[in-house]
Amino acid sequence: MKRIRKIVNFRNRALLCLLALLLLVPSVAAWSASADPNPVPAERLKQGERIYRNGILPSGQHVKVKGDPAARGTTFSCASCHLRSGIGALEENVFTPPITVNRLFQPRQIFFKANYPVTQLRPAYTDATLLAAIRDGKDPAGREFNNVMPRYDLSDADAKILLDYLKNLSVNYSPGVTSNTLKFATVITEDVPQEERDAMLGVLNQYIAIKNSQSRAFGSRMNSRGRLMAENMLGSRDLTVRQLSLSTWVLKGAPETWRAQLEELYRKEPVFALIGGISHRDWTPVHRFSEDNGLPCLFPLTDFPAITDSDWYTLYLSKGYYQEGEGAARYLNGEEVAKEPKVVQLVRSSNRGRALAAGFQKTWSELGHPVPVTVNIAAGERLDRALLDKVLAREKPAVLLVWDDATALGALDSLASRKERPRVFLSGRYLGKGLWSIKEELRGFTYLTYPFSFSPYQPKIGMGRVSVQGDSKTALRQGEVPLKDRVETVQALTRGMVELVTTALMDMRDNYYRDAFLDVLGAMMDQYYPLYGRVGFGASQRYAARGCYITQLGKGADPQLIKKNGWEQ
Structure with a gap:
C-alpha cells in the first residue's frame, strides 16, 4: 500500500519548477512544552523508541492490540502510521495527525489567514489524556478516534516509557539548521575525474545561488502581498527567506581512511544532510558514517552502494552493478x-x-x-x-x-x-x-x-525539470542509449536529485528533522527520473529504481x- 502525503499539489510543484527549484527551510526555534525538566535516561528513550518504531516492549514481547489478540505490535506500530518522525501522513483518505510535542501539547485549532484562531478542534493533550488516547482511542474532548487507530494494551510502566519517548520525539531541530541557514554537504572521492566533479558541482552551486538570491529578494524587496502569496504557495513563512549553504567534502586516499576524514569534517561543520555526491569506488564507508551519525545521505552517484535491507539514512538511485x-x-x-x-x-x-x-x-x-x-x-x-x-x-x-x-x-x-x-x-x-x-x-x-529506462534520453543543461517520457519502447538504437556522455549523465542525475530534495523539503513544512526529511521522501508518489524512468519510494525502500x-x-x-x-x- 502506498502512503501519499498530499501537501504540495501538482500546480504548486509546477510553480516550484518555475521558481528554479527553490529549496526552503524553517526557523531553528525548538519547543519542548510539557517536557520533564529532568532529562530522560538514554536507555529509557531507547526502550520507548522500540515500542514506537517496532511495537516491541522492554520485556521483548510484542505490544498487544485491544480487541484483536492475534494482532502484533510490529504490524501496528506507532511509526507505521505516524511515521518515524511523528509528522503524520495521509493514506487512502485516512488522515494520521502529527504527534510531535509542539502539536500534541497545544490546542488543535482552525486559523483564519494562518494567524487568527477561529475554532478549537480539541484541547491540548496532558499526560493523562495522551495515555487515554493510546489505550482507549479518545482525544482530550472525549471524542472517539477512527477505528483505524489501534487501542494498545499497555501496562502503566510501558505506557509511561512510550510517553517519555513521545515527549522527546522531534523536539529539537537537527544539526545543520541555524537561525538563518540550512547546511548541506556533498561528498566526492579523489578518484572522480575533474570534469565529472564540475558537472555535479555546477548544478548544485547554481541551484544554491538561485535560491539564496531569491531568499534575499523575498526578505527585503518583495511587498507584503507578494510575500504572502509566496508563503501560501510554498507552505511556510520561513521557507521564503532561509539561506542555504553547500560544503564540498573531498575524500582522499584509501577507503579505509575515509571514515576518519568524514568524522573530522562533520565535527568542524555539522550539516543537515549529504546531498548528491559521487565516487567510482565502494560507497560503504560513507554509508556507514551516515547511518552511525543519523545523517541523511541522498542519491549519491555510485555504482557500488552498500547493499542492506535494514538501514535508514542512505537513499540510492539503484543497487548499481x-x-x-x-x-x-x-x-x-x-x-x-x-x-x-x-x-x-x-x-x-x-x-x-x-x-x-x-x-x-x-x-x-x-x-x-x-x-x-x-x-x-x-x-x-x-x-x-x-x-x-x-x-x-x-x-x-x-x-x-x-x-x-x-x-x-x-x-x-x-x-x-x-x-x-x-x-x-x-x-x-x-x-x-x-x-x-x-x-x-x-x-x-x-x-x-x-538497468536503465528505454525512454529516449535527452538531458537539458538548464535548471528546469528533466523531461522523461514513459518507458513503452521495446527497442533502442545505439544513438538512444545513455552510455555515451558521462558529463551529461552526471548533470541530469544531479538535477533530478535536486528536484526530489526540493519537493521533500516543501512537504516537510516546519518539521525540519532528519527523520522527517526521509519520511516525506518515503511518502512520495512515484516520480520520473533521468536514466531510470519511473522510480518509487517507500517507508523502508532504500533503492529508488529496483529493476x-x-x-x-x-x-x-x-x-x-x-x-x-x-x-x-
Whole structure:
C-alpha cells in the first residue's frame, strides 16, 4: 500500500519548477512544552523508541492490540502510521495527525489567514489524556478516534516509557539548521575525474545561488502581498527567506581512511544532510558514517552502494552493478526449465565483476537454486579461448555468466561453432560501447543486462525539470542509449536529485528533522527520473529504481537493443 502525503499539489510543484527549484527551510526555534525538566535516561528513550518504531516492549514481547489478540505490535506500530518522525501522513483518505510535542501539547485549532484562531478542534493533550488516547482511542474532548487507530494494551510502566519517548520525539531541530541557514554537504572521492566533479558541482552551486538570491529578494524587496502569496504557495513563512549553504567534502586516499576524514569534517561543520555526491569506488564507508551519525545521505552517484535491507539514512538511485546480477538471476528463475540448469560465473577481479557476481549469487540462492560455480579471472589475466574451453569442458554449464569487459568478447566468438553451447549472460554496462560489436552469430544465445529506462534520453543543461517520457519502447538504437556522455549523465542525475530534495523539503513544512526529511521522501508518489524512468519510494525502500531489463541485440550492422522481459524486480 502506498502512503501519499498530499501537501504540495501538482500546480504548486509546477510553480516550484518555475521558481528554479527553490529549496526552503524553517526557523531553528525548538519547543519542548510539557517536557520533564529532568532529562530522560538514554536507555529509557531507547526502550520507548522500540515500542514506537517496532511495537516491541522492554520485556521483548510484542505490544498487544485491544480487541484483536492475534494482532502484533510490529504490524501496528506507532511509526507505521505516524511515521518515524511523528509528522503524520495521509493514506487512502485516512488522515494520521502529527504527534510531535509542539502539536500534541497545544490546542488543535482552525486559523483564519494562518494567524487568527477561529475554532478549537480539541484541547491540548496532558499526560493523562495522551495515555487515554493510546489505550482507549479518545482525544482530550472525549471524542472517539477512527477505528483505524489501534487501542494498545499497555501496562502503566510501558505506557509511561512510550510517553517519555513521545515527549522527546522531534523536539529539537537537527544539526545543520541555524537561525538563518540550512547546511548541506556533498561528498566526492579523489578518484572522480575533474570534469565529472564540475558537472555535479555546477548544478548544485547554481541551484544554491538561485535560491539564496531569491531568499534575499523575498526578505527585503518583495511587498507584503507578494510575500504572502509566496508563503501560501510554498507552505511556510520561513521557507521564503532561509539561506542555504553547500560544503564540498573531498575524500582522499584509501577507503579505509575515509571514515576518519568524514568524522573530522562533520565535527568542524555539522550539516543537515549529504546531498548528491559521487565516487567510482565502494560507497560503504560513507554509508556507514551516515547511518552511525543519523545523517541523511541522498542519491549519491555510485555504482557500488552498500547493499542492506535494514538501514535508514542512505537513499540510492539503484543497487548499481549488483542490481544487474539480481536481474539475471530473476530472469533465469522465471523461465520454464525441465531440470535445474548448471550455472557458471566467470568473474573479473574488479569492483564491477564482484558486484555483478554477488548480486546474482545471493538472489539465485534465495530463489532456491544451488550456488553457481564461480571462476575468478585475475586483474592482469586475459579471458582467452584456452581458458574458456577449459571451463566449458570441466563444468559443462547450461548457463555461462561472463562478468567482464569487452576484452572477453574475442574468446566468446568460438561458441558460435559449438553444437552444444551454453546461454551467455553479459553486463551491458560493463561492456560499454563494446556491446554493439557482439557478432551476429552470437546474438541468438547472448543476453545483456540493462538497468536503465528505454525512454529516449535527452538531458537539458538548464535548471528546469528533466523531461522523461514513459518507458513503452521495446527497442533502442545505439544513438538512444545513455552510455555515451558521462558529463551529461552526471548533470541530469544531479538535477533530478535536486528536484526530489526540493519537493521533500516543501512537504516537510516546519518539521525540519532528519527523520522527517526521509519520511516525506518515503511518502512520495512515484516520480520520473533521468536514466531510470519511473522510480518509487517507500517507508523502508532504500533503492529508488529496483529493476533491470534483460536484452538481446537484433540483426544487422546497425542492431537494436531489444527487451526480452519486463522490468524485473
